[in-house]
Amino acid sequence: MRIGGVIAAACAALVLGGAQTSAQTDARPRAAASATETVVVELFTAQGCAGCPEANGVVERLADEAGVILLTWPVDYWDWLGWKDTLARPAFSARQRDYVQALRLRAPATPQVIVDGRRTVAAAAGPLDAVVAEEAARRDWPPEVEFREGADRVGVGSGRVPEGGAEVVAVIFTSGVQSVRVGAGDNRGKTVRQVNVVRSVARLGAWTGRPEVYALPDGLDADDGVAVLVQSRADRRILGAARR
Numbered sequence: 001m002r003i004g005g006v007i008a009a010a011c012a013a014l015v016l017g018g019a020q021t022s023a024q025t026d027a028r029p030r031a032a033a034s035a036t037e038t039v040v041v042e043l044f045t046a047q048g049c050a051g052c053p054e055a056n057g058v059v060e061r062l063a064d065e066a067g068v069i070l071l072t073w074p075v076d077y078w079d080w081l082g083w084k085d086t087l088a089r090p091a092f093s094a095r096q097r098d099y100v101q102a103l104r105l106r107a108p109a110t111p112q113v114i115v116d117g118r119r120t121v122a123a124a125a126g127p128l129d130a131v132v133a134e135e136a137a138r139r140d141w142p143p144e145v146e147f148r149e150g151a152d153r154v155g156v157g158s159g160r161v162p163e164g165g166a167e168v169v170a171v172i173f174t175s176g177v178q179s180v181r182v183g184a185g186d187n188r189g190k191t192v193r194q195v196n197v198v199r200s201v202a203r204l205g206a207w208t209g210r211p212e213v214y215a216l217p218d219g220l221d222a223d224d225g226v227a228v229l230v231q232s233r234a235d236r237r238i239l240g241a242a243r244r
Contacts, residue, residue: 055111055123164234
């Protein structure tokens with residue numbers, strides 16, 4: 001079953017089982033029955049990691065799934081095996097270390113999938129489908145994130161700020177698949193496919209819980225993928241997200 005089908009089934013069950021309770025306890029003018037939350041799936045991977053090509057393939061099918069933002073972060077700490085990852089950046093490894101600390105994990109791992117900054121999940125179709133469906137059915141009333149006309153600014157709506165504050169970041173990525181033939185290390189001779197590979201990340205500013213408009217980084221091309229994330233500083237939960 002496609003992820004979209006999983007999300008739809010999970011949300012239908014939620015609505016049918018809890019519609020009366022939701023109507024009684026939440027007076028906000030939003031149709032919980034028809035909408036799901038955007039889910040951010042982040043894959044930390046490396047061209048030199050023997051187990052990563054399989055994980056890359058598992059998450060690749062999410063790239064065009066409605067309601068899912070898939071981001072691939074190539075890390076550089078496998079370079080010592082003899083192949084320097086052509087797409088990795090030290091900042092991407094640093095982002096993974098932030099998750100390790102926030103989620104109280106023992107150490108970074110590759111491949112590693114993190115969903116909505118809240119939880120890790122095995123890079124296998126069944127477990128990943130289930131977690132994405134659960135996150136899509138979450139009812140946290142996130143701040144709305146909307147790209148403005150001209151696509152050089154993004155608006156973030158109001159909401160509850162977590163303890164420790166929150167920030168807005170722009171993740172710039174190359175949409176679609178990139179293939180790299182690996183010349184050394186564990187994957188020598190293999191062509192590794194990666195999708196929605198991140199190129200850079202920029203902090204746009206703090207989010208105080210009030211509506212605000214942020215300028216996107218200069219120099220973006222029309223075909224650049226851009227994901228804007230509202231993220232808790234302390235526990236790294238992703239509170240809201242959108243992509244163009």
